[in-house]
Amino acid sequence: MNLALDEAGPAEHAHTTAWIASVLRARIAAGQLTPGSKLSEQSLSAALGVSRNTLRQAFTTLAGESIVTRIPNRGVFVASPGVEEVREIYRIRRTIEPSAVLWSEPSAKDLDAMEAIVRRAQAARDAGAVVEMADANQAFHEAVVGLTRSDSLRELMERVLAEMRLVFHAMASAPDFHAHYVDRNAQLVKRLRAGENEKAAAELRGYLDAAEAELLGHLTGEAS
Amino acid sequence: MNLALDEAGPAEHAHTTAWIASVLRARIAAGQLTPGSKLSEQSLSAALGVSRNTLRQAFTTLAGESIVTRIPNRGVFVASPGVEEVREIYRIRRTIEPSAVLWSEPSAKDLDAMEAIVRRAQAARDAGAVVEMADANQAFHEAVVGLTRSDSLRELMERVLAEMRLVFHAMASAPDFHAHYVDRNAQLVKRLRAGENEKAAAELRGYLDAAEAELLGHLTGEAS
DNA sequence: AATTCGAGGATTGTTCAACAATGCATGGGT
DNA sequence: ACCCATGCATTGTTGAACAATCCTCGAATT
Structure with missing residues (x-):
């Protein structure tokens, strides 16, 4: 689960939130993040090198695209369509x-x-x-x-x-x-x-x- | 512009972000927030009694619905379709x-x-x-x-x-x-x-x- | 007088640290 | 075996801080 793809390198990007969203989008599409798996805020924010707060904003974007499912007080999961x-x-x-x-x-x-x-x-x-x-x-x-x-x-x-x-x-x-x-x-x-x-x-x-x-x-x- | 509808009262709501988004949605639909007008983070967060951070998250939601337009480093504006x-x-x-x-x-x-x-x-x-x-x-x-x-x-x-x-x-x-x-x-x-x-x-x-x-x-x- | 340039201020973008609220798991009591 | 309470981990929200960017306004130059 813990794919430690340390891209620790401080990234060069215009708008961090959108960038994070696109990264997650890409990884989900590529199948690195499988349907149903939980996206922990703590782990992901650390792994991606961004604040928990901006990660949450990216989550909001992805939830709007229904790429990800948000369950209150439970967390976000990559959508697993049935x-x-x-x-x-x-x-x-x-x-x-x-x-x-x-x-x-x-x-x-x-x-x-x-x-x-x-x-x-x-x-x-x-x-x-x-x-x-x-x-x-x-x-x-x-x-x-x-x-x-x-x-x-x-x-x-x-x-x-x-x-x-x-x-x-x-x-x-x-x-x-x-x-x-x-x-x-x-x-x-x-x-x-x-x-x-x-x-x-x-x-x-x-x-x-x-x-x-x-x-x-x-x-x-x-x-x- | 500064419609000081002080709903200062600490609100009773399940999830603040979604609640704020729905409030803004309603006000825009009602015409209280006219197309093209700027939504200042500082003013609005104060007026609605929420953190600037959660307000930004609500903005992300509304931008996803293209109810609102986000211009980088400029702010968010009520969409004004042409x-x-x-x-x-x-x-x-x-x-x-x-x-x-x-x-x-x-x-x-x-x-x-x-x-x-x-x-x-x-x-x-x-x-x-x-x-x-x-x-x-x-x-x-x-x-x-x-x-x-x-x-x-x-x-x-x-x-x-x-x-x-x-x-x-x-x-x-x-x-x-x-x-x-x-x-x-x-x-x-x-x-x-x-x-x-x-x-x-x-x-x-x-x-x-x-x-x-x-x-x-x-x-x-x-x-x- | 008009224009260009730059300093200053204001606003947005992002981070960090803290706390409240909720859910989950563990363990004790019956 | 079942039920409930306590504790822990995670999410939700807040406030303050700082960097980055844009806008404004005034001064110097042509």
Whole structure:
């Protein structure tokens, strides 16, 4: 637990609070801080070389992003999403993503970018690079939401995908979950290029339903 | 500026930080703290009877909700949304709201609740109660998003509507902006009751486009 | 007179040390 | 074995201090 990564070196940073928050964000995303583990104020403030007070402020930020859960007088824990959280994640995605493809007018540049991402995912899959494939897949869905041109929705989607990563970290086995969906992404881009937005949206909804069902199966069926 | 609402009384509250955040949220929503005004740490901490440190933590929370803008080494200010923010607001609404009506299956209870809200808005309009009409109108759109059953989206919509309220506060004249849309809400409920979700979604999109255009007209045309 | 420059003051950002409040664990009593 | 009380560790909040930055205001220069 006590990963003594002594970065004792007095850091060079603009705003300590934001910097600490980003450090924690990165470590959680990287899986160094596993879901459910407690983040002690005393230990962490010492390990990071910052005051307990600024650390608490960083906690406030991360709690606002629901990357971390704060239990009063108990402490903060890295979020460990369960069945209900997964359902919520897909409620969000089913609302936003199909809407993005249905009512947006993707530019040629958008479509090219999405196709590039798809190819990256296919290459990673064929090479057996699971993490890279997962990254590419998430990048694809970020691109989908990006069609709305809304930074807020992009941020929301980033948060949702970060939570998805936590789900995967919580599952002991990280199977090739994304493999089934790479080709569907390719199909989606094709549909958009043909201007068949309605079909694209409908297929995407089915896609999301299937992914949710599969994830829930993994979570409930073969829980640890 | 110095609204000396001395609530000096040592407050009875569970968690001071959250309490302070909610107090500020309420005062901003009520228009006591106008958009653009600076929130001095020294003054506010004294006025609210809390430490400067906990006040800063509350600021962090509110900044995360983008109710407040933090400028490094300058201070925090009540957010004052302009043209670009309004565009962003409607990008979000155009993505989420039509999606909610198009792909949800509203229960009879949902529809009854929405109809009740519409009637409240109509009554307020006929009585000339502008604020109540505005409140009812916002409640209606919250209900629309509520059809997704997603708490996160509900929260996002709450934040967006709070920002809308700031826009109205920033406009010196708060005309009967919502009046034009009350009947459209009624129509929307009718469509949903008839199961014509597609038409409902299409009409809602037109609705939102018109509202955005009108708002932008007010903001650019007759700026202060 | 207008502009540039610099000293001073005020405000924010961060740290530290302390205390109150709460929760958890340990141990004693029944 | 169960229940309750005491003590300990952790979180929540406070106040004061200091560094860093920005703003203001006045003086010197062109």
